[in-house]
Amino acid sequence: YPELIDKIKARQINVGSLRSSYDYIIVGGGQSGLVIGNRLSEDSSKTVLIVEYGYIDTNPSQLEPSSAVNYPSRDLFNVTSVPQTGIGGKRVSVYAASVVGGGSTVNGMLFDRGAAEDYDNWAALGNPGWDFASLLPYFKKSTTFGTPDPAIVQEYGITWDPNAYGNGPIQVTFPSWQWPSIKVQWKAWNEVGVPTMPDGESGNAFNAYWVPNNVDAQSRRSYAKNRYFDPVSSHQNLHLLTGYRVNDIQFSASKRAESVRIQQRGTANGASTTTIKANQEIILCSGWLNTPLVLQRSGIGPQNLLNQAGIPVLVDLPGVGSNLQDHPAAQINFQYTRDIQPNQASLYSNATFQAWAQQQWSQYRKGPLSMLVGNALATLPLPTMLTTYQSLISRVNSQNAAQYLPSTYSTASVRGFEAQRRVLMASYASLKNGIVEIPFSGGGGTSLVLMKPLSRGTVLMNPSDRYADPTVDYNTSINPIDNETFVAMIRFYRKWMQAPSMQQLGPQEQSPGTSITSDAQLTSYATQGMISSTAHSCGTSAMMPQDQGGVVSSDLLVYGVTGLSIGDISIIPLIPATHTCATVYAIAEKAADLIKARASNPNTSTTTSSRTTTTSSRTTTSSTTILRTLTTASRSTTTSATGPTQSKWGQCGGIGWTGPTICIAGTTCQALNPYYSQCL
Numbered sequence: 001y002p003e004l005i006d007k008i009k010a011r012q013i014n015v016g017s018l019r020s021s022y023d024y025i026i027v028g029g030g031q032s033g034l035v036i037g038n039r040l041s042e043d044s045s046k047t048v049l050i051v052e053y054g055y056i057d058t059n060p061s062q063l064e065p066s067s068a069v070n071y072p073s074r075d076l077f078n079v080t081s082v083p084q085t086g087i088g089g090k091r092v093s094v095y096a097a098s099v100v101g102g103g104s105t106v107n108g109m110l111f112d113r114g115a116a117e118d119y120d121n122w123a124a125l126g127n128p129g130w131d132f133a134s135l136l137p138y139f140k141k142s143t144t145f146g147t148p149d150p151a152i153v154q155e156y157g158i159t160w161d162p163n164a165y166g167n168g169p170i171q172v173t174f175p176s177w178q179w180p181s182i183k184v185q186w187k188a189w190n191e192v193g194v195p196t197m198p199d200g201e202s203g204n205a206f207n208a209y210w211v212p213n214n215v216d217a218q219s220r221r222s223y224a225k226n227r228y229f230d231p232v233s234s235h236q237n238l239h240l241l242t243g244y245r246v247n248d249i250q251f252s253a254s255k256r257a258e259s260v261r262i263q264q265r266g267t268a269n270g271a272s273t274t275t276i277k278a279n280q281e282i283i284l285c286s287g288w289l290n291t292p293l294v295l296q297r298s299g300i301g302p303q304n305l306l307n308q309a310g311i312p313v314l315v316d317l318p319g320v321g322s323n324l325q326d327h328p329a330a331q332i333n334f335q336y337t338r339d340i341q342p343n344q345a346s347l348y349s350n351a352t353f354q355a356w357a358q359q360q361w362s363q364y365r366k367g368p369l370s371m372l373v374g375n376a377l378a379t380l381p382l383p384t385m386l387t388t389y390q391s392l393i394s395r396v397n398s399q400n401a402a403q404y405l406p407s408t409y410s411t412a413s414v415r416g417f418e419a420q421r422r423v424l425m426a427s428y429a430s431l432k433n434g435i436v437e438i439p440f441s442g443g444g445g446t447s448l449v450l451m452k453p454l455s456r457g458t459v460l461m462n463p464s465d466r467y468a469d470p471t472v473d474y475n476t477s478i479n480p481i482d483n484e485t486f487v488a489m490i491r492f493y494r495k496w497m498q499a500p501s502m503q504q505l506g507p508q509e510q511s512p513g514t515s516i517t518s519d520a521q522l523t524s525y526a527t528q529g530m531i532s533s534t535a536h537s538c539g540t541s542a543m544m545p546q547d548q549g550g551v552v553s554s555d556l557l558v559y560g561v562t563g564l565s566i567g568d569i570s571i572i573p574l575i576p577a578t579h580t581c582a583t584v585y586a587i588a589e590k591a592a593d594l595i596k597a598r599a600s601n602p603n604t605s606t607t608t609s610s611r612t613t614t615t616s617s618r619t620t621t622s623s624t625t626i627l628r629t630l631t632t633a634s635r636s637t638t639t640s641a642t643g644p645t646q647s648k649w650g651q652c653g654g655i656g657w658t659g660p661t662i663c664i665a666g667t668t669c670q671a672l673n674p675y676y677s678q679c680l
């Protein structure tokens with residue numbers, strides 16, 4: 001796409017052409033920054049500046065499915081963690097994008113949402129307006145679902161909920177290929193008590209479900225730059241400055257955020273800086289790694305750290321840089337001795353298949369090469385996986401929380417974790433929320449991912465050089481219960497491999513290996529190979545009450561100052577059981593609305609009121625799912641039985657179930673576990 005390059009360059013503004021002030025200054029032109037820039041510039045009377053440390057990546061391969069796993073290292077900050085004592089003392093990779101479009105430019109394009117309970121938990125932590133029902137309009141606003149290839153939908157029974165999408169910029173669909181053995185895997189999930197859900201996007205992201213990708217009809221990446229920035233880049237009121245770092249924010253005597261101080265990337269500490277004024281609001285969108293750093297450099301953060309760095313304390317906000325969460329993962333490998341052909345290996349071992357795949361791709365942009373990282377997830381509730389789950393929960397509840405939290409955590413942050421633990425344990429007991437994730441796409445090996453960890457980490461500025469790499473400590477597996485969950489996950493995966501249907505594939509365990517059976521052996525296996533991050537780091541400037549270690553309130557304004565808000569992933573209080581990209585779009589869309597609303601209403605201020613710590617009981621979201629399935633589109637709706645009937649895939653029994661127990665014609669009610677029977 002060489003013709004685009006000149007146009008792209010023309011969109012970036014030179015520092016000499018900057019205005020002396022803008023209504024809004026957005027710090028970071030990553031995923032959330034470009035969404036908010038787009039929405040705020042809709043009002044042509046407002047001027048908006050986005051300052052981005054990275055550059056526009058003009059390499060066209062950025063758009064291709066192959067880039068889902070081959071992101072260029074130049075587009076990420078080059079940071080590693082401190083040694084992780086819980087997983088053998090190794091330093092682990094840290095994933096934080098440094099490119100226009102941010103994480104959306106480099107990510108794996110698996111595009112899913114959490115379960116309704118994940119977001120209801122946010123609201124229950126004292127954040128009205130952040131439950132699933134309130135966020136759903138923003139999930140919709142950011143996306144459009146494109147109808148996938150009917151043949152593949154028919155062949156694999158792919159289902160989704162068209163009502164969960166809107167008419168928004170990000171194009172979402174399924175690729176035109178799946179590996180045949182995935183059909184066996186779906187059956188095997190049902191055989192071990194994991195129901196098939198009709199969709200994962202309308203609050204039902206638990207059990208097993210299909211997950212689309214953020215690609216357009218041509219299988220090209222649909223992301224913040226090409227869908228939120230490019231269409232509005234000619235707006236005269238929107239400026240994007242690349243290759244500049246926001247060093248810090250400057251405040252008036254009354255603690256109003258007045259300006260940002262920027263410095264060209266690559267220049268030495270102490271090099272000249274430029275100051276740009278914000279008339280209305282400064283919005284931090286510099287991501288989980290850098291948003292806490294910009295705050296800390298600006299004098300907002302833990303008092304001790306600021307004192308050590310010699311930075312005058314503007315607001316002693318100990319939660320800045322605490323509450324770091326991610327989804328740690330361990331690998332498990334089985335080999336199928338009787339695998340169905342073609343399989344993933346055919347792409348390398350079978351020249352005829354390889355040539356056909358190439359031809360499908362080059363002529364039609366279809367076939368195996370259109371597939372990204374896979375499209376199916378089993379996100380398992382704890383009770384499905386572990387019969388003794390209540391004992392695990394009571395052991396969590398009896399823990400002294402502070403014992404497993406970083407020593408730098410303030411009393412407020414410990415209190416905040418205890419509040420999280422209360423809602424988390426309800427989710428651990430719930431059948432409508434997964435705590436682990438097992439992605440599957442036909443192969444015998446995969447990552448086992450812990451979606452609701454109890455361990456928490458930190459991102460702290462280096463006090464002797466505020467511009468040096470920060471200290472990132474995930475504290476992975478410091479809480480021993482996290483390891484227990486990994487052990488349960490390995491055992492459940494083995495059970496899945498032993499399911500009757502699975503036997504036709506002849507699964508043979510490669511690692512950990514059949515001799516590894518005791519809790520201690522399995523823990524040692526999991527922790528040795530464990531990674532701390534699956535690139536979903538979040539929570540480092542959390543939306544929580546201030547006396548629970550929070551940094552912003554539910555209006556996203558930073559405590560203790562005015563005119564400063566946060567619109568990125570760092571505001572997440574509790575990591576949802578999902579890959580984070582779709583959630584960040586929803587957060588940023590909502591952030592833009594909140595910012596616009598306070599600008600248009602002179603009665604709302606850009607200061608945040610002090611927050612109550614009362615945690616409301618979780619609101620239950622009832623989401624009516626209208627199933628879109630081409631495989632069952634023509635099915636009959638008549639039934640000879642009397643009473644309400646349940647549709648295919650719907651629940652028809654189980655402990656506590658009071659809904660319909662008669663299945664629609666052509667399906668029968670099958671008990672998958674004591675809690676769940678399903679019309680199949």
Ligand SMILES: Cc1cc2nc3c(=O)[nH]c(=O)nc-3n(C[C@H](O)[C@H](O)[C@H](O)COP(=O)(O)OP(=O)(O)OC[C@H]3O[C@@H](n4cnc5c(N)ncnc54)[C@H](O)[C@@H]3O)c2cc1C
Binds near residue numbers: 582
């Ligand atoms: C390698 C990778 C793979 C992923 N895979 C998936 C996936 O398959 N599915 C999924 O759902 N999610 C995935 N994610 C996660 C998802 O993409 C991120 O959670 C999301 O993009 C975060 O958005 P953000 O706006 O909070 O931060 P970012 O998009 O990271 O934006 C922050 C921006 O701020 C800039 N910046 C930082 N500091 C400064 C400063 N001082 N001054 C100016 N600019 C600054 C950075 O350069 C960056 O561009 C992945 C992420 C990565 C990194």
